Amino acid sequence: MWRRVSSLTQFVSPTKSSSILNQPAYTLKIWESFTTQFPNLEKGGISFKDRISFITFVLGGPGSGKGTQCEKIVETFGFKHLSAGDLLRREIASKSEYGSMILNTIKDGRIVPSEVTIKLIQKEMESSDNKKFLIDGFPRCEENRIAFEQIIGAEPNIVLFFDCPVEEMVKRLLNRNQGRVDDNMDTIKKRLEVFEELNLPVVNYYAEKGKLHKICALGTEDEIFEQVWPVFAACKVIQ
Numbered sequence: 677m678w679r680r681v682s683s684l685t686q687f688v689s690p691t692k693s694s695s696i697l698n699q700p701a702y703t704l705k706i707w708e709s710f711t712t713q714f715p716n717l718e719k720g721g722i723s724f725k726d727r728i729s730f731i732t733f734v735l736g737g738p739g740s741g742k743g744t745q746c747e748k749i750v751e752t753f754g755f756k757h758l759s760a761g762d763l764l765r766r767e768i769a770s771k772s773e774y775g776s777m778i779l780n781t782i783k784d785g786r787i788v789p790s791e792v793t794i795k796l797i798q799k800e801m802e803s804s805d806n807k808k809f810l811i812d813g814f815p816r817c818e819e820n821r822i823a824f825e826q827i828i829g830a831e832p833n834i835v836l837f838f839d840c841p842v843e844e845m846v847k848r849l850l851n852r853n854q855g856r857v858d859d860n861m862d863t864i865k866k867r868l869e870v871f872e873e874l875n876l877p878v879v880n881y882y883a884e885k886g887k888l889h890k891i892c893a894l895g896t897e898d899e900i901f902e903q904v905w906p907v908f909a910a911c912k913v914i915q
């Protein structure tokens with residue numbers, strides 16, 4: 677079981693019943709209406725789902741180095757990289773109808789409703805000619821995971837988990853300097869709390885399914901990639 681209660685205590689608030697962890701509940705009815713809005717597209721008579729050849733979920737705490745390693749994976753193995761956080765930030769920048777809700781959710785370190793994030797991921801997957809997807813920073817919670825399986829109709833082939841000490845993640849985030857609204861100590865504390873309470877259960881789920889590849893995320897970027905490379909090589913993923 678991946679739990680970090682002791683190392684998180686100085687960074688997260690003591691109460692477990694804070695509103696940060698109250699995620700919206702969805703009924704089956706909502707999912708039914710949602711799936712009818714996004715028919716799986718066919719290209720050359722082959723359904724979207726059948727065109728997918730390999731899905732990797734990339735998980736890890738905030739600042740664990742997911743995005744950095746994804747760039748290296750793309751260079752070496754030729755995946756289509758979909759960062760859920762980047763898609764949401766693009767949505768904010770485009771001033772779409774969900775923009776302000778997404779911005780407030782990210783500022784609070786909470787999780788955007790599944791239907792919004794999955795719609796963005798699905799659009800990117802459907803419009804890509806690539807059949808191999810690297811989905812970075814998603815699923816964030818069990819509800820995200822179940823919704824993805826229902827709507828996309830697929831499961832990840834493998835899941836990478838970048839395991840990084842909290843102190844190192846905090847140091848990296850505070851030094852990132854990319855102008856992100858959530859790279860401040862208040863939001864970082866909330867993101868760590870959400871990671872532990874909602875994201876680690878997803879990590880544990882895939883560990884139990886035998887799909888999880890745990891990577892020690894301490895060291896140089898190249899040292900970390902030395903652990904990542906054999907995972908894809910063993911799956912015979914080629915460029």
Ligand SMILES: Nc1ncnc2c1ncn2[C@@H]1O[C@H](COP(=O)(O)OP(=O)(O)OP(=O)(O)O)[C@@H](O)[C@H]1O
Nearest residue numbers: 737738739740741742743744848851852895896897
């Ligand atoms: N191995 C490493 N050693 C030191 N710094 C690193 C390492 N890998 C990444 N970084 C730096 O740490 C910061 C966070 O990395 P990155 O953005 O890849 O993390 P992330 O897991 O995608 O974070 P988030 O969940 O917030 O998107 C960046 O400034 C990056 O340059």
Ligand SMILES: O=c1ccn([C@@H]2O[C@H](COP(=O)(O)O)[C@@H](O)[C@H]2O)c(=O)[nH]1
Nearest residue numbers: 760761781782785786787788813814816
């Ligand atoms: O599936 C997702 C992914 C991200 N979010 C929100 O975005 C921020 C930033 O995400 P990064 O992966 O760190 O770039 C995250 O804290 C969430 O607020 C989300 O809701 N769902």
Ligand SMILES: [Mg+2]
Nearest residue numbers: 742743761813
């Ligand atoms: Mg990232």
